[in-house]
Amino acid sequence: MQTPTSTDAYVIGIDYGSDSVRAVLVNAHTGVEIAQAVHLYARWKEQRYCNATKNQFRQHPLDHIEGLEATVRRVAQKVPAEQIVGLAVDTTGSTPGPVDEHGVALALKPGFEENPNAMFVLWKDHTALPEAAEINRKARTWGGEDFTQFEGGIYSSEWFWAKIAHVVREDEAVAQAAYSWMEHCDWLTLLLTGGELKTFKRSRCAAGHKAMWHESWGGLPSEEFLTLLEPKLVGLRERLFEETYTADEVAGNLSEEWAQRLGLTTNTVVAVGSFDAHAGAVAGEIEAYSMVKVMGTSTCDIVVAPMDEVGGKLVPGICGQVDGSVIPGMLGLEAGQSAVGDLLAWFRGVIEWPLRTLLPQSSVLTPEQQAALREELSDKMMAELNVAAAAVNPEESQVLALDWVNGRRTPDANQALKGAIMNLTMGTSAPQIFRALVESICYGSKQIVERFEQEGIPIKQVIGLGGVAKKSGFMMQTLADVLNRPIKVAESDQAPALGSAMYAAVAAGIHPDVVTAQKAMGNGFAETYTPNPARVADYQRRYEQYQAFGQYVEHATQLQPGEVAETELVDQA
Secondary structure (H helix, E strand, O other): OOOOOOOOOOEEEEOOOOOOOEEEEEOOOOOOOEEEEEEEEEEHHOOOOOOOHHHEOOEEEEHHHHHHHHHHHHHHHHHHHHHHHEEEEEEEOOOOOEEEEOOOOOHHHOEEEEEEEEEEEOOOOOOOOOHHHHHHHHHHHOOOOOOHHHHHHHHHOOOOOHHHHHHHHHOHHHHHOOOOEEEEHHHHHHHOOOHHHHHHOHHHHHHHHOOEEEHHEEEOOOOOHHHHOOOHHHHHHOOOOOOOOOOOOEEOOHHHHHHHHHHOOOOOOEEEEEEOOOOOOOOOOOOOEEEEOOOOOOOEEEEEHHHHHOOOOOOOOOOOOOOOOOOOOEEEEEEEEEOHHOOOOOOOOHOOOOHHHHHHOOOOOOOOHHHHHHHHHHHHHHHHHHHHHHHHHHHHOOOOEEEOOOEEEEOEEOOOOOOOOOOOOOOOHHHHHHHHHHHHHHHHHHHHHHHHHHOOOOOOOEEEEHHHHHHHHHHHHHHHHHHHHOOEEEOOOOHHHHHHHHHHHHHHOOOOOOHHHHHHHHOEEEEOOOOOHHHHHHHHHHHHHHHHHHHHHHHHHOOOOOOOOHHHHHOOO
């Protein structure tokens, strides 16, 4: 492959989020954005194949395919196709789905088109709580290697093996038809390259952080352990993978079919896939001992550290530590919170109920215009709520909340936990409750920082990126006050997509490594939030109350019938 040297070389980063996909076209040498496009998932928007009361969230692969064509074709039209030298995909995770022997998603095959179990199991699907608890128990009692040790020591219902075990137990038809399973980022990369499933290069960050892959035990957990977990998993290990690859490596070139569908050429290099938070951390210019907070529907906290400095140190209660998962040659460590944007969206849904149910139907406006009017009023309401919440004096409001409406990811995964609010009175206002929810997110973040530092991983700077970081100055200032640390906010509006573009530029030979690509293509920082000294002491006191409240709720609240806390069986072992 001839290395492009012209400044007229471009790469595309494709970022699949929970609600939409976006693509950015950037200059491969400078990172200057040329174009971007966003596509909302049509079926997901209607919440088809989902059941929030059961914590079931599934996505149809047609949503992903339609979004891929809509966004990439739009941005690719801005420059000559032959100048687009590479592209890369990042997705949410763990979001696995069943495939046939050719890597075709089962939901695209006759008989499975409307079966949620044949679709991609979105990261926030928590239907696999019992399976996660079983993995944790058996990992400590089966007499062999503890395969959870590099996953923070507690396996989550949000992750690869728990979800697969749950689906094959629940759905015999899918269990029989699924030749293999793929993470969303891997499936899309295979789709684009048209390669063979058996030789396809799987993502290191996906496998290491979510599938218990580690070089020290030869890759994935042993066949003996997996079949002990669930007999229906027999033989699956050999139909998966042994080797994994970092996101700066070449997965292949665009297939002829997809080059035509996207308006590109077969010379376009496709990099190995990655997770959105890992790609976002790269665009956020992560360096040793920085914590990059990728703040969207949930938050992923990404840290990298030199391998020789961390050595054999294991950090309990996080979402894994993997060699090369973010920046090749460095250890990538991941933590996070299961609901951030989702927590605020939940409260928005509660208070906008009158708009959705009581706003009079108009014979003058079309249904689409009525929906737009409701959305406009809701946006104005939330804008006013943010202003009013920011004006609340925290010393005068005793409302305290827990941010666990979608369970707890870190520290110490327990997706069975529920959110809670205390100290409500007849005088409590909506802005006070909203502020308490924002503060709870910040307290949860402080627990994560403390866990890293207690285990000998210093956090030398904090960087925020994503929709919440860019849009909510109130949230970011509160976070700076609670952490008592400055927080830099990345400039890019589409940081994960930009990070994927950086990976693509390395795979295409434009830059020799990811660190060089970061320096050349980084967009810098928009602003820095500094702690308000007058708030720090009060927030420390309230943080201690948050911790006590959390301990009470975690240990005193009875689980619903049939639910099993992911940590319950671990504690018993």
